[in-house]
Amino acid sequence: MDQYRVFGNPIKQSRSPIIHQSFAQQTQQQLNYQSVYVALELFEQTIITFMHSGAKGANITAPFKEQAMALCDKLTERAQLAGAVNTLTFTGGKIFGDNTDGEGLVQDLLNHKILLKNSRILLLGAGGAAKGVILPLLAQGPQKIVIANRTVSKAEELIKKFNNNKLTATGFDALGAEKFDLIINATSASLTGKIPPLSKELIANTDCYDMVYGKELSPFLAWAKANGASNVIDGLGMLVEQAAESFRTWRNVSPETASVLNRLRKED
Ligand code: NDP
Secondary structure (H helix, E strand, O other), rough: EEEEEEEOOOOOOHHHHHHHHHHHHHOOOOEEEEEEEEOOHHHHHHHHHHHOOOOEEEEEOOOOOOHHOOOOOOOEEHHHHHHHEEEEEEEEOEEEEEOOOOHHHHHHHHHHHOOOOEEEEEEEEHHEEEEHHHHHOOOOOOOOOEEEEHHHHHHHHHHHHOOOOEEEEOOOHHHHOOOOOOEEEOOOOHHHHOOOOOOOOOOOOOEEEEOOOOOOHHHHHHHHHHOOEEEHHHHHHHHHHHHHHHHHHHHHOOOOOHHHHHOOOOOO
């Protein structure tokens, strides 16, 4: 059977095995997908050993996405610009790296009927997740994307890489009263119960997305809902859609995602 894994540290929380096994069942693909905990210093040798065992591919999650990029013989443009890789494909002893996170986000937004063309987007954060979504978001033809980060210099560095006049960088305090159609929280603030310091005026009648997901609304989404956001959407759909994009890359077949997302929501 074709072998796939997701490698991370920690990894217990990963829902990727359930998602990929559901895709495989649904599309009648013979494959085995499991999660593997990797000690921080053993990442590279773990991947190489796995590849040499005849495996077909792997997903990479935190904190190894940058290290995975360095292992690749060839990268997609979106992985190169993201500076991080979440999908490896092994072919003829070579490693091909891709980043499907951004496509996953865009697909989930489109599933929610969020209009991206000509929209004004505020992207919060300038870490790995934010980097990965910029190119796929730009491909949807937004009017502009403002990237706000706690450490402003990181947002400024980030937009230099893209060299696109639709992108601007700022700090949270400089956002003022500018109006946005969509706010995407790509910070990890929700993981520690925090909310990026935004004014309430930014939120009213705006679609709000948090890449973080869980049983309850994240602190950011709960706050956005209480302050009149038109839609609040968590990142579970992004997780399923990025997996679908990896699955397509590996198996050349498109899985159906809505039923898998429903199943995960029920298990929450
Ligand atoms: P990084 O560690 O690379 O970046 C973290 C970002 O969050 C930085 O921009 C950092 O700002 C900012 N930040 C952290 N704490 C705060 C705070 N209290 N207030 C304001 N800003 C803060 O993480 P990633 O980019 O890899 O991941 C970000 C989030 O996205 C994670 O929660 C992750 O779980 C989620 N994610 C979800 C996916 C999905 O499929 N749903 C896929 C990938 C990621 P600064 O630069 O100033 O430190």
